[in-house]
Amino acid sequence: MAYKSSGNPFDLVGFFDDLVRCETRLYNELNDRLRAAHSIVTSQYETLRFLRDRSGARVADIAAAFAVGIGATSKSVDRLEKQGWVVRRPNPADRRSSLLVLTDEGARLVDAAERTVTESLAELFGTAFDGPGAAATARAFAQLRATLEHNRFGTPTG
Numbered sequence: 001m002a003y004k005s006s007g008n009p010f011d012l013v014g015f016f017d018d019l020v021r022c023e024t025r026l027y028n029e030l031n032d033r034l035r036a037a038h039s040i041v042t043s044q045y046e047t048l049r050f051l052r053d054r055s056g057a058r059v060a061d062i063a064a065a066f067a068v069g070i071g072a073t074s075k076s077v078d079r080l081e082k083q084g085w086v087v088r089r090p091n092p093a094d095r096r097s098s099l100l101v102l103t104d105e106g107a108r109l110v111d112a113a114e115r116t117v118t119e120s121l122a123e124l125f126g127t128a129f130d131g132p133g134a135a136a137t138a139r140a141f142a143q144l145r146a147t148l149e150h151n152r153f154g155t156p157t158g
Contacts, residue, residue, distance in 0.1 A: 033120050038113045048110035056099040069156045085109060
């Protein structure tokens with residue numbers, strides 16, 4: 001079914017299909033490249049990057065940012081902690097939670113992995129986002145994400 005926006009028909013279902021398949025293929029390819037270069041996967045990279053940029057975050061903060069359940073996020077952080085990339089510190093404001101901080105090793109790992117991700121995305125996107133439409137596309141996705149997050153669409157319940 002086509003959706004009319006500004007008088008132009010737009011195939012929402014086809015667009016959704018393309019969007020999901022692109023995301024899946026990009027995520028899987030990044031998984032393979034990160035695993036080969038750094039022995040981590042994309043979800044670990046994303047969590048490490050989040051903690052690098054927001055030192056002292058809680059498990060609940062990560063879960064909310066990535067729209068993932070708290071239990072799954074906690075188990076993921078447990079694995080990062082076991083590898084020596086993250087440490088849990090007592091939360092002075094709430095003794096029931098911990099604050100998460102990257103170790104020096106975790107910081108080095110995420111910085112190296114970020115170079116791999118940046119180079120890989122540049123290669124994978126290729127020329128698809130060259131030209132004047134690229135900025136408009138980025139703005140449209142940022143607006144869609146902001147709307148979804150503002151309305152709490154797709155937020156896990158547990």
